[in-house]
Amino acid sequence: MKRSNMIVIYKSSTGFTKKYAEMIAKEMECELADYRNVSADTLSGYDIVIFGSRAHAGRIDGYQKAKSLFEKCNVSRLVLFVTGATPNAAADVVEAFWRQNLSEDEMTALPHFYMQSGLCYERMSLTDRLMMKAAAIMIKNKKGKTAQDIEFEQAIKSSYDISAREYIEPLISCLKADLK
DSSP: OOOOOEEEEEOOSSSHHHHHHHHHHHHHTOEEEEGGGOOHHHHTTOSEEEEEEEEETTEETTHHHHHHHHHTSOOSEEEEEEEESSOTTOHHHHHHHHHHHSOHHHHHHSOEEEEEOEEOGGGSOHHHHHHHHHHHHHHHTOSSOOHHHHHHHHHTSSOEEOOOGGGGHHHHHHHHHHHO
16 A cells, blocks of 8 residues: 555544544554644645544534635645434435535545444533533424434433444545555
8 A cells, every 4th residue: 555644633522523533543544633733734744634523513513614724735635524423324314414514526526424423411512512402302392203303312312422443444445545
């Protein structure tokens, strides 16, 4: 495998994205940095930038700001991963999330990967905890709940971690193919 100058940067609120970023950096033997500590100048020194963040209120947390940063760099390849509480098995939900967040060009040209993670109420901001509480009340009081509503209601009751190393494998395979 050809060596490449690569960095994994992450924006993590409750620790799941950082956990996955660390796994990826270790597997690819590359640099790792918190998103808050990088600049366009810093990133310009890399061939490949892997950006990881969380799914938050239907959006990729920090992606627009990160995208603006990447556009100022001389990076040949950008790879995106997002973590969230939705199980990987909910492929239709994950696909809808991507279509909501990425342009058609990005859907085709930008390698993007979803990795299930979990919820950590203990590390959430007060605002996020209040949003989750409001969602729980809305779903609890909903008439004619669907199976998906019931599953969502169960999923947001308490903290949990469904992350696993296996979920980085598609991203790792993509990176290794790029380096051949």
